[in-house]
Amino acid sequence: MQWSTFSSVNLVMHLLVPLIFFFLSQLQNFCRLYYARIGIGTPSKDYYVQVDTGSDIMWVNCIQCKECPTKSSLGMDLTLYDIKETDTGILVPCNDKFCYDVNGASLSGCTANISCPYLEIYGDGSSTAGYFVKDVVQYDGVSGDLQTTSTNRSIIFGCGARQSGNLGASNEEALDGILGFGKSNSSMISQLAATGSVKKIFAHCLDGANGGGIFAIGHVVQPQVNMTSLIPNEPHYNVNMTAVQVGRDFLNLPTDISETGDRKGAIIDSGTTLAYLPEMVYEPLVSKIISQQTHLNVRTVRDGYTCFQYSRSLDEGFPNVTFHFENSVVLKVYPHDYLFPFEGLWCIGWQNSGMQSRDRKNMTLLGDLVLSNKLVLYDLERQAMGWTEYSCSSSIEVQDERTGTVHIVGSHFISSASTLNAQLTFIILLLSVLSCSLWSLKC
Structure with a gap:
């Protein structure tokens, strides 16, 4: 568990337009650390991030980091983000409105050529620090029953230059970063909603029995909650x-x-x-x-x-x-x-x-x-949330709010569509889960 002023998430992301789904994965152990794979940059590179509704920013480890983990016992290759290797990445200056909103005030000594810094301290004393960048993030969106298609959106996220505690180089069960889905304007859901791409509604279903699950941005109509x-x-x-x-x-x-x-x-x-x-x-x-x-x-x-x-x-x-x-x-x-x-x-x-x-x-x-084993729905449009017991290895039904069309999404039965239907409004993430020892459980 992680408590923080900002937070991070591990997830696999797939985007369409106003409804988004992420498919989650989990390894077999009690440590239910759900993460997903997302693509960042042009050309796109894969990053593994923890899905976290308790924090507000997304961040990944950066090339300048000296204390970041470079390998993981979890079976995936870790990637350090390098803004010089992407055609679409830019630094976020400290005089940017995003920087002002995150810090609650103008930064002392800020000039246009100084990047916007961030610092996140978690409940167990671990921390991440660095600066904000903006780049495209790749998603799969729902294009039909059990079908997805790929697109992207530009997102501001943290470039982690200094990590400590359980986020540092000594962490054997490391990921590339955290994906925050909190309530603030800096979170990914808020950034997507600000562009008109989605409404501020999302849901997750974490499969505690078999591992994995779904993280969906958009209107889930079945099961009812x-x-x-x-x-x-x-x-x-x-x-x-x-x-x-x-x-x-x-x-x-x-x-x-x-x-x-x-x-x-x-x-x-x-x-x-x-x-x-x-x-x-x-x-x-x-x-x-x-x-x-x-x-x-x-x-x-x-x-x-x-x-x-x-x-x-x-x-x-x-x-x-x-x-x-x-x-x-x-x-x-x-x-x-x-x-x-x-x-x-x-x-x-x-x-x-x-x-x-x-x-x-x-x-x-x-x-x-x-x-785990519940469909949990967050509706920031109505300022409400709820849940229902559900088999997270089965399918859910999502509705395109523009057309009213309902599509079936299953955590293990998604195929890729060849063309993008701009009218569809669903984004999906396939989630995974990490196994970790008792002593690495974080608060």
């Missing part, structure tokens, strides 16, 4: 949580649970692996889970994970955890979702946010542990 309002004036995708249920029992929590902790509501974040809860929620929740089996030999392993031995069916032996939100929206998490294997033990994926975050702040942060 129950929606709850986003909390106004919050930088992330925050929603009002009203209750927490363990099995049949509701936790005894304050009436206004959304005010519990240091930040309003629950944050929904695809760039976070686990789920982080305020202490007053975490303690009784974990206690009720463990109490289901009276003879568990519970132990704490490195980094504070609560683990135990158990050889029977997880779903029969432990309770479901259900989060309740406004407008009767519920999010159910099963034992096979919140328990993960490690060295012959089962470990609990719920974490105490006050103990794990860099700033020691209590918050409710729900990551891939609870989001």
Whole structure:
């Protein structure tokens, strides 16, 4: 999981016009780090980036970087972006409106020949710093049932020149960068919407069972999703949580649970692996889970994970955890979702946010542990979001808002179309998932 002032994402991108889909991939391990492959520059080169709805910028490692990873144990070749090797790349000057918006003010000493800098610090202390560039990003758009065609758009993104912590050269399970799909004007979804290419609506379906999934920009009409309002004036995708249920029992929590902790509501974040809860929620929740089996030999392993031995069916032996939100929206998490294997033990994926975050702040942060195997829809046009349980290896239906035509998109059955239909409004990303060790899970 990653908390940041800006954020990054790993994804495979395919674009058409107003609806976009990315197909996700995942390697087999609990570390559900979803990433995608995107093309950048002219001629286009492939980059592998993490898909992150909890951050606002896209960045990739740059040729000038001395502390960037140059190889990965994940099976892909890493690529350093070099603006000199692309015909369409330009530097973003510090007097550009984008730079002003990102920093909230004019930069001291700025002149037209100085590039716009960025600095991103994450919840685990890792950081990325560099400067902004603008270049074309390649996508596949939906051109028919189970068909795509390729196009591109110019996007401003970070050129990472200095990385630290889990983003640095010592990270064996490295990617090329992060793709931010947050709410701010600097995010990719906002940049695309500003050009009229898409509306600010997207969805993802993260396949926790088989790996992979879909990330779609545009109007998903099937499956249908129950929606709850986003909390106004919050930088992330925050929603009002009203209750927490363990099995049949509701936790005894304050009436206004959304005010519990240091930040309003629950944050929904695809760039976070686990789920982080305020202490007053975490303690009784974990206690009720463990109490289901009276003879568990519970132990704490490195980094504070609560683990135990158990050889029977997880779903029969432990309770479901259900989060309740406004407008009767519920999010159910099963034992096979919140328990993960490690060295012959089962470990609990719920974490105490006050103990794990860099700033020691209590918050409710729900990551891939609870989001997998669900179609999650973000509608910034209506300031709402929602989800429904869904098989993410199956197909979804998307609608062209210009023509009303509905097309079928499947995560594993996309073929390439030979011509671009300018009337279609869908973009798709095929997602992948990384495997990583217990100790590399980031908060």
